[in-house]
Amino acid sequence: MSVIRGARERARIEVTAAIKEEARRQLLAEGPSRLSLRAVARELGMVSSALYRYFASRDDLLTALIIDAYDSLGEDAEQALDRSRSEDPVQRWIAVCRAVRGWALAHPHEYALIYGSPVPGYSAPLDTIGPASRVGLALIAVAEDAHAAGALVLPDETVTPIPEGVRADAWRLVRDLDRNLPAGAVAGLVAAWAQLFGLISFELFGQFERVVDARDEFFDHTVAALAHQVGIRRSPVLPAE
Amino acid sequence: MSVIRGARERARIEVTAAIKEEARRQLLAEGPSRLSLRAVARELGMVSSALYRYFASRDDLLTALIIDAYDSLGEDAEQALDRSRSEDPVQRWIAVCRAVRGWALAHPHEYALIYGSPVPGYSAPLDTIGPASRVGLALIAVAEDAHAAGALVLPDETVTPIPEGVRADAWRLVRDLDRNLPAGAVAGLVAAWAQLFGLISFELFGQFERVVDARDEFFDHTVAALAHQVGIRRSPVLPAE
């Protein structure tokens, strides 16, 4: 399949990687808006025009970094999912959320790149939607496993009934993803997904300054509440109750 | 106090406003990263260096826009708060949240400016923290009024007890803001605040593409659930229960 044919192809892969690496370094030092193709090239001992053999434009380079970031974050989330296989559903949920937050705190600029305002034009290229969904899928997997274990309760619709359109979206989503999950739980799951990133973004972007000091505790507590809200329980629940 | 003394001062105010207005126009057309001082000056028939009599740098101009945006958003939220004075607490909560989302959908680029990744250096100038808190304060006001009306229930701590540090933050916050609000409700309130913006950001930044179609219904439903989670109820609740 991916047998490396010659020196040229090998070099191309290495140079491409080196460019992305240096770009990430500059991202860390300066932030997305300050990233400069010329500076990357300079640091690599190239001339700026040579870079265009590897990336068609600055936005293309940014897109590559975005995809890598999504994948890196997604991998961490999936690792947390795997490693917590033996724990109870609530703890798995917390583990995945913690992994996401941990990655965000460790790579703040890359986080800003993917969950901040869209820096390039405006359209997220199609290549990004796959990697972008990995965290969401990990969260869904937790709920799915909880459901299989009988530890997922459906939301009480007597207090806030699920609107028709939302139910339709949930249906479609369950069908498209082919997951064994009650549609009634999906709305809460999607909401929790967005809310998780709201929490992390506020922490990272400074909105919690002078508001929340005990960041770790606050996050864990809120995320546990989120799990409860989604319907995930520590242990099986009798369907009659 | 602010009596306009002469033609010069009058002109300064007008030019400053014109610059911000044109900058906002460009923001709407291009997005934060594409905003150019030179283009603003050009459009205003000035030369770029003249702009520096009004704003010390491009980042300073952006900061001014950020403050204006926070104020505009905050005002909409406060108006929703005022106009819903006669309704029940849950509906007030929803009204404020809807106002925030409505403003965001009407001013997507300004929203990205304030709740996307921090574009200037990294530090939000101190001038922004006041205007930035207006939405949060509006949400707190809803909870406070609900509490006064006996329509606020405290979270059930048997399922997820509030950590010590979080409780301390809540205490401090209630004291600093001088609000008549049980500290036990504050953690949920802050979380709901962040989660609200998570929802809106995901919708605006394209994360709900191919996931949520019924955006209005989804938002209303989720936000109602958020109110319930915070402890806000439609009508007074007996403290014994």
Added chain:
DNA sequence: ACAAAAACAAGAGCGGTGTTCTCGTTGTTG
């Protein structure tokens, strides 16, 4: 094995940017 083709790096150059400096001009104020 060798010629044709493709990939590559370099350099110059275009039009754009933020920012600084200088220099007349024009309101403001003692």
Added chain:
DNA sequence: CAACAACGAGAACACCGCTCTTGTTTTTGT
């Protein structure tokens, strides 16, 4: 009315993304 501060214009500096041309080097087809 003179001294002063605010102002607008212009030139200049050091960047930027990007394109085009020109040689060189590697790959490929015969």
